Amino acid sequence: QARSTLGPALDKATGTLLYNAAARLRDPKHLSFLVGYIARREILTDLQLSAALEYVRSHPLEPLDAADFEQACGVGVCVTPEQIEEAVEAVISKHRVELLAERYHFNMGLLMGEARSRLRWADGKTIKNEVDLQVLHLLGPKTEADLEKKPKAAKARQIPAERQKVAVVENGEVGTETRSLLEQLRGEALKFHKPGENYKTDGYVVTPNTMALLKQHLAITGGQVRTRFPPEPNGILHIGHAKAINFNFGYAKANGGVCFLRYDDTNPEKEEEKYFTAIREMVEWLGYQPYAVTHASDYFDQLYTWAQELIRRGQAYVCHQKVEEIKGHNPPPSPWRDRPVEESLLLFEDMRKGKFGEGEATLRMKLVMEDGKMDPVAYRVKFTPHHRTGDKWCIYPTYDYTHCLCDSIEHITHSLCTKEFQARRSSYFWLCNALDVYCPVQWEYGRLNLLYTVVSKRKIIRLVETGAVRDWDDPRLFTLTALRRRGFPPEAINNFCARVGATDPMGWGRRMRALAGVVTRAVPQVGVTVAQATMEPHLLEACAREVLNEQAPRAMAVLEPLKVTITNFPAPKALEVLVPNFPADESRGFHKVPFQSTVYIEETDFREEAEKGYKRLAPGQPVGLRHAGYVIAVQNIIKDASGRVIELEVICTKSDVAEKPKAFIHWVSEPLVCEVRLYERLFLHKNPEDPSEVPGGFLSDLNPDSLRVVHNALVDSSVLSARPFDKFQFERLGYFSVDPDSEEGKMVFNRTVTLKEDPGKA
Numbered sequence: 001q002a003r004s005t006l007g008p009a010l011d012k013a014t015g016t017l018l019y020n021a022a023a024r025l026r027d028p029k030h031l032s033f034l035v036g037y038i039a040r041r042e043i044l045t046d047l048q049l050s051a052a053l054e055y056v057r058s059h060p061l062e063p064l065d066a067a068d069f070e071q072a073c074g075v076g077v078c079v080t081p082e083q084i085e086e087a088v089e090a091v092i093s094k095h096r097v098e099l100l101a102e103r104y105h106f107n108m109g110l111l112m113g114e115a116r117s118r119l120r121w122a123d124g125k126t127i128k129n130e131v132d133l134q135v136l137h138l139l140g141p142k143t144e145a146d147l148e149k150k151p152k153a154a155k156a157r158q159i160p161a162e163r164q165k166v167a168v169v170e171n172g173e174v175g176t177e178t179r180s181l182l183e184q185l186r187g188e189a190l191k192f193h194k195p196g197e198n199y200k201t202d203g204y205v206v207t208p209n210t211m212a213l214l215k216q217h218l219a220i221t222g223g224q225v226r227t228r229f230p231p232e233p234n235g236i237l238h239i240g241h242a243k244a245i246n247f248n249f250g251y252a253k254a255n256g257g258v259c260f261l262r263y264d265d266t267n268p269e270k271e272e273e274k275y276f277t278a279i280r281e282m283v284e285w286l287g288y289q290p291y292a293v294t295h296a297s298d299y300f301d302q303l304y305t306w307a308q309e310l311i312r313r314g315q316a317y318v319c320h321q322k323v324e325e326i327k328g329h330n331p332p333p334s335p336w337r338d339r340p341v342e343e344s345l346l347l348f349e350d351m352r353k354g355k356f357g358e359g360e361a362t363l364r365m366k367l368v369m370e371d372g373k374m375d376p377v378a379y380r381v382k383f384t385p386h387h388r389t390g391d392k393w394c395i396y397p398t399y400d401y402t403h404c405l406c407d408s409i410e411h412i413t414h415s416l417c418t419k420e421f422q423a424r425r426s427s428y429f430w431l432c433n434a435l436d437v438y439c440p441v442q443w444e445y446g447r448l449n450l451l452y453t454v455v456s457k458r459k460i461i462r463l464v465e466t467g468a469v470r471d472w473d474d475p476r477l478f479t480l481t482a483l484r485r486r487g488f489p490p491e492a493i494n495n496f497c498a499r500v501g502a503t504d505p506m507g508w509g510r511r512m513r514a515l516a517g518v519v520t521r522a523v524p525q526v527g528v529t530v531a532q533a534t535m536e537p538h539l540l541e542a543c544a545r546e547v548l549n550e551q552a553p554r555a556m557a558v559l560e561p562l563k564v565t566i567t568n569f570p571a572p573k574a575l576e577v578l579v580p581n582f583p584a585d586e587s588r589g590f591h592k593v594p595f596q597s598t599v600y601i602e603e604t605d606f607r608e609e610a611e612k613g614y615k616r617l618a619p620g621q622p623v624g625l626r627h628a629g630y631v632i633a634v635q636n637i638i639k640d641a642s643g644r645v646i647e648l649e650v651i652c653t654k655s656d657v658a659e660k661p662k663a664f665i666h667w668v669s670e671p672l673v674c675e676v677r678l679y680e681r682l683f684l685h686k687n688p689e690d691p692s693e694v695p696g697g698f699l700s701d702l703n704p705d706s707l708r709v710v711h712n713a714l715v716d717s718s719v720l721s722a723r724p725f726d727k728f729q730f731e732r733l734g735y736f737s738v739d740p741d742s743e744e745g746k747m748v749f750n751r752t753v754t755l756k757e758d759p760g761k762a
Contacts, residue, residue: 001032001035001036001039002014002018002035002038002039004039005036005039005040006039013044014038014039014041016046017038017043017044017046017049018035018038020046020049021034021035021038021049021052021053024053025053025056026057026202027056027057027060029062030056030064033056033064034049034052034053034056037052037073037075042070042075042076043073043075045121045123047074047120047121047124048073048074048075048121051072051073051074052069052072052073055069055072055073057200058197058200060199060206060210060211061206061208061210061211074120074121077121079119079121079122079123081126083119083122084115084119084122084126084127084130085130085134087115087118087119087122087127088111088115088127088130088131088134089134090118091111091114091115091118091131092111092131092134092135092138094114095110095111096138099135099138099139100138100139103139103143103145103146104135104139104142104146105146105150108131108135111131111135112124112127112128112131115127115130115131192251192414192443193414193441194223195217195218195221195223195224195225195226195413196214196215196217196218196223197214198210198214198413198439198440198441199211199214201441203425203429204429204439204441205429205430205433205439207433207436209436210439213436213437213438213439214438216438217411217438220411221411221413224256224257224258224413225251225252225255225256225257225258225413225414226252226257226258226259226260226291226410226411226412226413226414227248227249227251227252227257227258227259227260227412227413227414227415227416228248228259228260228261228262228407228410228412228415229244229245229248229249229259229260229261229262229283229290230262230263230264230296230403230406231263231264231279232263232264232265232267232270232271233263233264233265233271233272233275233276233279234267234270234271234272234275234457235275235457235460235472236275236278236279236282236460236472236473236479236480236481237278237279237282237479237480237481238455238477238478238479238480239448239450239455239478239479239480239483239493239540240418240447240448240449240455241282241480242286242448242480242493242494242496242497243445243447243448243497243500244416244417244418245282245283245286245288246286246494246497246498247416247445247497248416249283249286249288249290251414251416252291253288257413258291258292259288259290259291260290260291260292260293260294260410260412261279261280261283261290261292261293261294262293262294262295262296262406262410263276263279263293263294263295263296263297264296264399264402264403265295265296265297265386265387265388266296266297266396266397266398266399266402267382267396268382268384268385268386268387268396269382269384271387272387273387278481280293282480282481282484285480285484285490286480286490286493286494287490287491287494294406294410295388296397296402296406297386297388297389299402299405299406299409300389300392300393300397302405302409303397303401303402303405304352306405306435306437307348307363307378307379307397307401308345308348309435310365310378310431310434310435311341311344311345311348311363312341312345313434313435314341314366315365315366315367315434316344316363316364316365316366316378317334317336317337317338317339317344317363317364317366318336318339318343318344318347318348318351318361318362318363318364319334319336319337319361319362319363319364319375320336320360320361321334321336321362322359323359326375326377329371329372329373330372331374333374334364334375337364337366337375344363347361348363348379351363351379351381351394351395352393352394352395354381354383354394356381357381358380358381358382358383359380359381360381361381362377362378362379362380362381363377363378363379363380363395364376364377364378365377365378365400365401365427365430365431365434367426367427367430367431369423369424369426369427370422370423370424370425370426371423373423376398376400376401376427377398377400377401378397378398378400378401379395379396379397379398379401380395380396380398381394381395382394382395382396400424400427400431401431403415403424403428404427404428404429404431404432404439404440404442405431405432405435405437407440408432408437408438408439408440411438411440412440413440413441414440414441414443415428415440415441415442415443416443416444416445417442417443417444417445418444418445418446418447419444419445419446419447420447421442421444422444424442425442425444428442429442446500446533447533448497448500448533448535449533449534449535450478450534450535450536450537450540451534451535451536451537451686451687452537452681452682452683452685452686452688453477453478453537453681453682453683453688454683454688454689454698455478455479456689459689459698460472460477460479462699463477463699466699468682468699468702469682473485475487475677475679475750476679476681476682476706476707477682478537480493484725485725485737485739485740485750486679486737486750486752487544487548487725487727487735487736487737487750487751487752488540488544488752489544489547489548489551489727491547491551492540492543492544492546492547492548493540493543495543495546495547496535496539496540496543499539499543500533500535537681538757541753541757542757544735544752544753545735545753545755545757548727548729548735548752548753549729550582551727552727552728552729552735553581553582553588553591553728553729554579554580554581554582554583554728554729554730554731555579555591555715555716555718555719555728555729555730555731556579556593556626556666556667556668556715556716556730556731557666557668557674557676557713557714557715557716557730557731557733557736557749558600558601558602558666558667558668558671558713558714558715559602559676559710559713559733560602560603560604560710561600561601561602561603561668561712561713561714562600562601562602562603562605562606562645562646562647562648563598563600563646563647563648564598564599564600564601564632564647564648564649564650564667565597565598565647565648565649565650566597566598566599566632566650566651566652567597567635567649567650567651568651568652569596569597569652570652573596574594574595574596574669574670575594575595575596576592576593576594576595577592577593577594577595577627577628577629578590578591578592578627579591579592579593579627579716579718580627591718592718593627593668593669593716593717593718594669594670594717595628595669596669596670598669599625599667599668599669600667600668600669600671600714601617601665601666601667602665602666603645605617605623605665606618606634606645606648608637608645615662615663616662616663616665617632617634617648617665618634619634619637620633620634621661621662622634622653622658622659622661623661623662623663623664623665624655624661624663624664624665625652625664625665625667626664626665626666626667626731628667629654629655629656630652630653630654630655631652631653631654631655631658631659631661632650632651632652632653633650633651633652633653634648634649634650635648635649635650635651636648636649637649665732666730666731666732666733668714668715668716669716670717671714671715671716671717672714672715672716672717672719672720672747673712673713673714673746674713674714674715674746674747674748674749675709675710675711675712675713675746675747675748675749676709676710676713676736676748676749676751677707677708677709677710677739677748677749677750677751678707678708678709678710678751679706679707679750679751680703680705680706680707680708681703681706682702682703682706683698683701683702683703684701684702684703685701688701713749715730715747715749719738719747720747722738722747723738724738724739724740724742725737725738725740726738727752728749729755730749732755733751733754733755734751734752734753734754734755735751735752735753735754735755736749736750736751736752737749737750737752
């Protein structure tokens with residue numbers, strides 16, 4: 001095309017422009033239009049070409065306004081040498097004082113940038129030459145001092161950006177957010193489209209009415225980012241949902257937007273009120289407040305009306321193939337695909353009136369999905385009362401039909417979902433456009449899975465039914481209610497999700513650290529990934545340790561008690577010992593524990609013979625009692641009839657006069673008798689659902705040692721007023737949380753994680 005205008009020989013500059021136009025243009029229908037401007041030498045620079053490509057991208061509908069295009073691309077604009085000279089003179093005059101002071105150490109790029117901003121279409125090389133000339137005229141040739149490297153200024157020690165907090169007011173409440181973490185999700189960080197610029201997304205389908213619909217959309221939303229978290233209320237949320245919650249709510253919050261909590265309640269057979277309640281509770285536990293709580297059932301009337309319209313437009317039909325016939329990706333074509341519109345309308349009305357039994361009729365849409373599946377079902381018959389609409393409906397819409405239309409109704413800007421839904425993106429766009437309604441943009445990110453567990457609702461139900469676990473909140477599971485019960489702080493889960501990262505097939509961004517002011521702890525920068533992320537549980541446990549180390553006050557507990565009697569106790573009654581809640585920061589307060597002549601230590605902290613390397617209590621080897629200010633030494637060992645050590649008699653010495661012991665151990669005195677539950681992995685293999693790894697099925701892979709109950713553990717009395725889910729670090733033992741099973745007279749603690757990672761689990 002260019003040769004037809006310029007002849008067979010094209011100069012290098014024109015060839016480069018042609019190549020860049022062809023390589024960078026997303027919609028080839030405009031290629032001929034751009035080549036014409038290049039061939040006529042009306043687009044002469046890469047700067048003009050970039051402006052032309054942006055204009056074409058921003059104006060997807062035909063025909064393009066040539067005059068507006070030419071103005072946006074600088075076609076016909078001639079910048080004279082005199083204009084360049086005047087612009088450079090003005091910039092140098094503005095910075096004259098700094099130039100004379102710093103001479104050639106001044107940042108000349110600043111002069112170039114300001115001159116170019118004054119003359120957008122001027123040639124860059126010409127501007128640079130003029131800057132060099134005028135600077136030389138002002139300063140003269142470079143001296144030896146000018147040639148010396150500018151000394152680097154000493155940098156003041158700064159607080160890491162991720163720890164700088166900023167007060168933010170949202171919905172009338174002041175919250176603390178971490179500025180640099182928000183930046184990871186704000187603005188261009190993930191390369192998402194801006195609200196109202198859906199058409200700039202690769203693969204987005206533009207119709208003649210798209211721009212008008214987007215204009216209406218912007219009028220309704222005010223250009224605000226809108227996302228949604230759309231769980232099915234037929235089970236408890238798990239760790240994978242935590243990533244979805246963080247990503248949807250976090251992206252909206254980081255960009256000044258809002259996020260809906262929308263229940264996808266289109267399958268009444270499996271939905272229960274307890275799931276609705278638990279889902280919202282977990283969203284709020286993770287630190288997020290929905291902008292609005294909605295239900296797919298809120299829109300059942302509108303969805304039905306649109307289904308009728310889809311039939312009228314010839315894009316849907318009533319089909320009588322059985323479920324078994326249309327399963328899979330290569331089912332036989334429906335013999336009813338081309339039935340008359342009026343016939344399908346009448347049959348669809350009969351479906352609604354209950355004239356067809358379950359499985360006797362469906363409404364199907366006329367499209368082929370990306371995975372090859374043909375004509376997905378939009379409505380099916382179910383004679384099940386709905387928890388919100390009662391017996392009003394006996395037909396219910398499917399996910400493929402409901403999801404995109406609910407997004408459209410709520411004017412969602414970014415429909416964020418996991419990678420397995422990529423195959424439904426084409427049907428998402430198709431359905432909105434088939435009905436001529438506002439079409440949001442679907443973006444996918446990598447799903448989060450954990451090893452050594454199962455998260456399938458069906459499999460968790462089997463675990464409960466067989467007695468392998470107590471319920472959905474059994475602390476050995478990785479549902480969110482189970483993690484909360486075990487003692488995992490929500491900040492730890494959010495940190496974990498941030499470290500995993502997420503992205504879409506277009507390459508959204510390079511890093512995501514933490515999300516939208518909910519996580520306020522620093523977390524390392526990590527790469528984001530489109531692939532499904534399957535993580536080791538010990539990575540989540542590491543996140544828990546980081547948070548609990550700062551949040552959980554210290555206490556002392558003994559799991560396997562050995563009685564110790566201090567024969568020379570220095571007082572006639574119990575003393576009070578002040579124990580810091582956080583030994584590394586005593587400004588955070590103290591608590592009191594009693595200290596009397598009878599104390600209890602761990603059985604494992606005493607040996608009758610001190611082997612090489614053993615530093616704790618043994619005959620001839622004293623130890624210190626943590627926080628008490630005393631060192632004890634064995635005086636007498638008392639055993640039962642079987643030879644088992646049941647009591648030690650010791651003498652004590654003040655720490656400030658005794659020789660420094662090799663170790664200090666924890667202890668309790670006048671303790672509370674508590675139950676402590678110690679958890680290990682529920683399954684023995686990494687992938688209990690993989691037949692090649694576990695041929696007998698996941699139920700055959702249960703770890704018989706996944707729970708050990710210590711019925712008579714001793715805990716210091718400082719924890720007496722603790723309530724369910726309160727967290728403590730039991731010194732030298734691990735992090736523990738108060739279980740809801742606790743009752744007056746018998747507290748129950750769950751071990752969340754040990755103090756250090758078990759090398760065997762890494």
